[in-house]
Amino acid sequence: MRTNPVNQRGMGLISLMIALTIGTFLLAGLFDIWFQTRRTFTAQAELAQLQDNQRMALTIMANTVQTGGYFPYAANYPTAPNPPYSVTTAFPVTTPFTVTPVATGTQMIYQAVYGTSAATATTSDTLWVRYQSDGINTLDCLGQTDPVGTIVVNTYQIDANGNLQCSLNAGSATPTWQTVITGIAKLTILYGVDTVGDYSVHQYMTATTVTADNDWAAVRSVNIQLTFNNPLYGQPGQTQLTLSPISRIVAVTQTTPSI
Numbered sequence: 717m718r719t720n721p722v723n724q725r726g727m728g729l730i731s732l733m734i735a736l737t738i739g740t741f742l743l744a745g746l747f748d749i750w751f752q753t754r755r756t757f758t759a760q761a762e763l764a765q766l767q768d769n770q771r772m773a774l775t776i777m778a779n780t781v782q783t784g785g786y787f788p789y790a791a792n793y794p795t796a797p798n799p800p801y802s803v804t805t806a807f808p809v810t811t812p813f814t815v816t817p818v819a820t821g822t823q824m825i826y827q828a829v830y831g832t833s834a835a836t837a838t839t840s841d842t843l844w845v846r847y848q849s850d851g852i853n854t855l856d857c858l859g860q861t862d863p864v865g866t867i868v869v870n871t872y873q874i875d876a877n878g879n880l881q882c883s884l885n886a887g888s889a890t891p892t893w894q895t896v897i898t899g900i901a902k903l904t905i906l907y908g909v910d911t912v913g914d915y916s917v918h919q920y921m922t923a924t925t926v927t928a929d930n931d932w933a934a935v936r937s938v939n940i941q942l943t944f945n946n947p948l949y950g951q952p953g954q955t956q957l958t959l960s961p962i963s964r965i966v967a968v969t970q971t972t973p974s975i
Contacts, residue, residue, distance in 0.1 A: 776882075777872060833922045840874035943961045
């Protein structure tokens with residue numbers, strides 16, 4: 717039997733190479749679409765995480781700053797506490813709150829806020845805030861309540877790894893630091909000071925200036941400024957290692973009672 721040679725013809729080498737080349741270009745295009753989509757989703761997730769961290773950091777710090785100077789009102793308790801809750805028991809002059817109470821007319825001012833300025837342009841400030849817990853409404857920097865009458869000191873700092881850390885009652889010899897938020901390059905704190913005694917903010921100062929002027933008892937608000945690392949740094953068009961600072965001004969409860 718004879719076989720028709722025309723029916724035995726297959727795909728030539730040139731045709732096969734052309735098909736492989738076209739397929740490679742199509743696969744490369746599909747891979748590029750997948751890669752761009754994946755990078756977009758990753759960038760969106762990183763930006764969403766950044767926004768959550770910014771919101772959380774400012775919320776936690778603002779909560780404790782607003783509580784600075786607070787102490788429970790003894791009349792709200794069915795049984796008078798012993799010792800009684802008062803500004804003198806809530807805010808004794810202790811480390812790091814070493815500013816002596818200042819007598820002004822019939823007022824005695826007690827300190828509830830303290831801080832230090834950064835040693836260099838690339839390091840961060842530190843912040844101390846203290847209050848007396850009422851056991852219910854006051855939350856510390858770790859989001860927990862403390863026993864009634866406890867003097868709570870919240871201390872904030874940025875460690876070498878860019879973590880916002882908090883320590884409770886850090887005036888002790890061995891403070892325990894807990895990481896609150898990650899990815900922060902710098903913490904800057906400015907203090908709104910009542911320079912004329914009318915209970916209004918007239919000037920914002922660094923901690924160094926407040927200490928030099930002995931104005932810690934006159935602090936009426938705190939300007940919290942946080943500089944976060946840029947999560948998209950290194951990607952096309954992203955040349956800045958850090959982002960612009962975000963800030964929030966928080967009024968302080970810091971008490972000025974009559975005597």
